[in-house]
Amino acid sequence: MESLKASIPEGLKQMISESSVDDLSTTCSYLHRFFLRFNPFHHMITELADPKYGLCGKSKHDALESKQLGNQCFLDKDYVKALNFYTQALRKAPFEDGDMENNLVATLYVNRATVLHKMSLLVECLRDCTRALQICPSHAKAWYRRSQANASLGNYKDAICDLNVAKSMESSLGGKRKIENELKSILDQCKSASMAVKHSGNCLNTVDEMPQIKLQCVTIPDKGRGMASSCDILPGSLLHTEEPYAMVISKQCRETHCHYCLNDLPADRVPCISCSIPLYCSQQCQIKAGGQMFRIYPEIHGILKSLPIDIGEYAAEVIQFNDSEQEIENISEHKLECQGVNWSAVLPSEIVLAGRILARFLPKSASEDIKDFVDGLELSHCYKHMPSESKLDSHIHAIVLLYCLQHSSSIVFPIDGVSLSQVVIIISQIKVNCMTIVRLKSIDAHVLSDQFGEFPSNAYLTSNVEQVRVGKAIYKTGSLFNHSCQPNIHAYFLSRSLCIRTTKFIAAGCELELSYGPQVGLLVCKDRLNLLKDEYAFQCQCTGCSEANLSDIVLNAFHCVNPNCSGAVLDSRVVDCEKQKIKRFPIADEADKNSDIYEVCIRAFSQSDASIPIQPGYCLKCGSYCDLGSSHAAVDKALTCIKSFHFCLYDDMICCMQVEDNLAQAFCLLGELELCMDHCKASIQILEKLYDPDDIVIAYELVKFSSIQLSLGDVTAVDSISRIGDIFSRYYGLHADLVFPYLRYLRGEIKKKSVECT
Numbered sequence: 001m002e003s004l005k006a007s008i009p010e011g012l013k014q015m016i017s018e019s020s021v022d023d024l025s026t027t028c029s030y031l032h033r034f035f036l037r038f039n040p041f042h043h044m045i046t047e048l049a050d051p052k053y054g055l056c057g058k059s060k061h062d063a064l065e066s067k068q069l070g071n072q073c074f075l076d077k078d079y080v081k082a083l084n085f086y087t088q089a090l091r092k093a094p095f096e097d098g099d100m101e102n103n104l105v106a107t108l109y110v111n112r113a114t115v116l117h118k119m120s121l122l123v124e125c126l127r128d129c130t131r132a133l134q135i136c137p138s139h140a141k142a143w144y145r146r147s148q149a150n151a152s153l154g155n156y157k158d159a160i161c162d163l164n165v166a167k168s169m170e171s172s173l174g175g176k177r178k179i180e181n182e183l184k185s186i187l188d189q190c191k192s193a194s195m196a197v198k199h200s201g202n203c204l205n206t207v208d209e210m211p212q213i214k215l216q217c218v219t220i221p222d223k224g225r226g227m228a229s230s231c232d233i234l235p236g237s238l239l240h241t242e243e244p245y246a247m248v249i250s251k252q253c254r255e256t257h258c259h260y261c262l263n264d265l266p267a268d269r270v271p272c273i274s275c276s277i278p279l280y281c282s283q284q285c286q287i288k289a290g291g292q293m294f295r296i297y298p299e300i301h302g303i304l305k306s307l308p309i310d311i312g313e314y315a316a317e318v319i320q321f322n323d324s325e326q327e328i329e330n331i332s333e334h335k336l337e338c339q340g341v342n343w344s345a346v347l348p349s350e351i352v353l354a355g356r357i358l359a360r361f362l363p364k365s366a367s368e369d370i371k372d373f374v375d376g377l378e379l380s381h382c383y384k385h386m387p388s389e390s391k392l393d394s395h396i397h398a399i400v401l402l403y404c405l406q407h408s409s410s411i412v413f414p415i416d417g418v419s420l421s422q423v424v425i426i427i428s429q430i431k432v433n434c435m436t437i438v439r440l441k442s443i444d445a446h447v448l449s450d451q452f453g454e455f456p457s458n459a460y461l462t463s464n465v466e467q468v469r470v471g472k473a474i475y476k477t478g479s480l481f482n483h484s485c486q487p488n489i490h491a492y493f494l495s496r497s498l499c500i501r502t503t504k505f506i507a508a509g510c511e512l513e514l515s516y517g518p519q520v521g522l523l524v525c526k527d528r529l530n531l532l533k534d535e536y537a538f539q540c541q542c543t544g545c546s547e548a549n550l551s552d553i554v555l556n557a558f559h560c561v562n563p564n565c566s567g568a569v570l571d572s573r574v575v576d577c578e579k580q581k582i583k584r585f586p587i588a589d590e591a592d593k594n595s596d597i598y599e600v601c602i603r604a605f606s607q608s609d610a611s612i613p614i615q616p617g618y619c620l621k622c623g624s625y626c627d628l629g630s631s632h633a634a635v636d637k638a639l640t641c642i643k644s645f646h647f648c649l650y651d652d653m654i655c656c657m658q659v660e661d662n663l664a665q666a667f668c669l670l671g672e673l674e675l676c677m678d679h680c681k682a683s684i685q686i687l688e689k690l691y692d693p694d695d696i697v698i699a700y701e702l703v704k705f706s707s708i709q710l711s712l713g714d715v716t717a718v719d720s721i722s723r724i725g726d727i728f729s730r731y732y733g734l735h736a737d738l739v740f741p742y743l744r745y746l747r748g749e750i751k752k753k754s755v756e757c758t
């Protein structure tokens with residue numbers, strides 16, 4: 001792509017970098033004409049879009065090689081490696097139609113099921129057996145292995161049925177005898193366990209909660225459209241849920257998360273049938289993503305009919321596809337990227353997302369107008385404010401993407417200035433409207449739960465909460481919510497669905513605003529404004545950036561040099577920014593905050609005659625002068641000495657908090673849990689100065705704190721965990737345990753402890 005860019009004549013680059021939306025069809029058509037005469041462009045499109053050059057195609061040779069390695073590891077009892085090799089083999093194995101008996105994919109699923117059984121991953125083993133049987137229902141070994149997994153799970157009735165089918169399918173006498181012995185043993189087991197009737201059942205891990213509030217789309221000065229409430233809303237209310245219009249997984253999560261629902265991949269991950277890139281958590285997700293389905297062979301019906309009626313009915317129930325018709329609104333987001341083409345693996349994820357948006361338009365008809373389609377999306381864009389470099393990149397990407405899509409789809413559509421200009425607009429719409437889908441994860445606990453399937457005892461220790469960026473998506477209604485650095489709503493994700501919940505009381509008619517990332521307390525005002533300008537190309541007009549607030553003062557202030565004064569001194573970096581906001585200090589709202597700083601603010605901001613100068617270096621309370629140059633030097637020195645750091649400064653609170661956090665982590669590693677707890681507590685105290693006491697940031701830190709308390713057997717962990725529960729309920733409502741399963745574990749620990757005490 002860089003060489004393509006370098007080849008563009010300077011004059012054309014200049015024209016593109018200065019272009020407005022009205023010029024787009026001209027600039028796109030000039031660049032398009034230039035590329036059409038430039039041979040390397042055509043080579044590049046061939047390499048990106050021709051399945052012949054695809055590095056992600058299937059290869060029987062590679063699949064057999066991985067299978068061989070898997071078999072060797074299995075013999076060596078290295079089950080983790082065997083599992084990986086069989087999964088690699090499944091990714092590479094072509095699905096060969098018409099070869100039911102010796103189907104390589106079915107064999108690989110049975111081999112992997114055997115490894116999963118050895119690793120005691122029984123549910124996963126069961127699913128792999130079923131997958132093998134959906135391809136080859138007469139696979140006696142798959143029925144046999146399925147019965148073993150069912151028996152180990154206590155599903156004795158199913159285990160017996162599986163063995164009966166296996167017996168009917170088995171051709172050798174020795175094999176039949178082995179199955180009969182197994183049948184006897186299971187009947188004995190089930191008698192002793194008296195659980196013969198236990199049937200396998202699906203335990204759905206979801207909470208049905210529907211939003212009950214009517215939202216209004218309104219026009220807001222300086223911000224365009226926005227969302228507002230039509231009635232008073234309590235904190236913690238679910239406002240909105242929505243499926244993505246288009247979604248793409250982050251490149252770094254391709255090997256760890258399902259490419260459709262974005263949940264963690266289980267050990268029995270399912271690859272795409274036609275290419276070797278995507279991995280899914282289930283066949284349902286694989287089908288919903290638009291990949292090819294296993295073909296159900298007509299012979300299957302003959303095979304099932306040859307069984308006794310009740311066993312035949314059971315076998316048919318096991319191998320049927322329940323969800324094959326459940327595509328959400330017929331989205332086939334992976335369809336055009338499949339069959340071994342390179343473009344979806346090579347282009348940036350925002351461009352692949354643009355491809356997925358266009359995929360909803362292209363398959364319908366070549367005669368439809370792309371402009372009508374883009375207008376119909378009703379998404380705002382920022383082309384006018386995009387930096388020159390991004391304007392050029394979006395032109396190049398639009399041309400490359402449209403050619404790749406044309407190669408991959410069977411529909412021929414016009415590629416000209418008009419269609420390309422619309423793709424450039426989609427790319428700039430993605431820039432301002434795309435949401436990053438994140439998952440919460442408790443790091444230490446997650447590693448342990450991955451290995452053992454559940455949280456073992458003592459999984460707490462430090463339990464840092466991490467946010468993993470698993471994907472990017474466009475939500476059409478979700479994109480109508482504006483940003484505020486002091487948000488009153490909170491967005492989170494269940495699988496790929498967006499959920500929006502209030503975090504504060506909201507009066508009827510009030511604007512509903514979420515944070516696009518920067519927040520008061522997290523960054524100083526100037527940095528927030530710069531970040532929003534760079535990332536989203538707008539000048540933030542939220543209350544956090546236009547009214548003075550205590551967090552910004554605390555973050556930006558030094559302590560007064562006068563030992564008897566608790567006032568704050570502002571640095572020249574921020575004084576101008578804060579001065580702009582000073583006239584709009586909402587005194588009444590802030591009464592519950594830190595009283596010293598509150599007093600400083602009231603005095604400074606409510607004085608219209610400004611007897612105390614609001615100047616860099618002067619205390620806002622007593623007017624004493626502080627040499628900030630030497631204070632900055634003290635900051636550097638103090639970084640090595642945490643105590644004096646606390647004593648002399650408000651400034652660099654976040655840095656200070658991070659130091660405390662790192663110290664807590666270091667002491668935990670050294671096994672000095674008491675010291676670890678002290679530092680963790682100190683970082684919470686700092687956060688309480690910067691954020692509301694109910695802010696989710698405090699809950700994340702409390703997760704760590706309570707985990708250490710639990711490790712130390714400290715009974716006050718109960719209070720920390722109940723505070724975490726309250727904050728999580730406000731941000732995630734009934735979804736709290738789904739979003740952060742470790743919470744359930746922490747509550748369980750508390751229950752255990754209270755039982756131990758009684």
Ligand SMILES: C[S@@+](CC[C@H](N)C(=O)[O-])C[C@H]1O[C@@H](n2cnc3c(N)ncnc32)[C@H](O)[C@@H]1O
Binds near residue numbers: 226479537
């Ligand atoms: C995701 S859209 C939100 C909906 C948008 N207002 C509309 O009319 O479609 C993001 C765009 O809204 C505007 N916007 C959102 N929050 C803003 C804020 N705090 N200050 C100024 N403009 C804002 C910016 O133009 C930004 O690019």
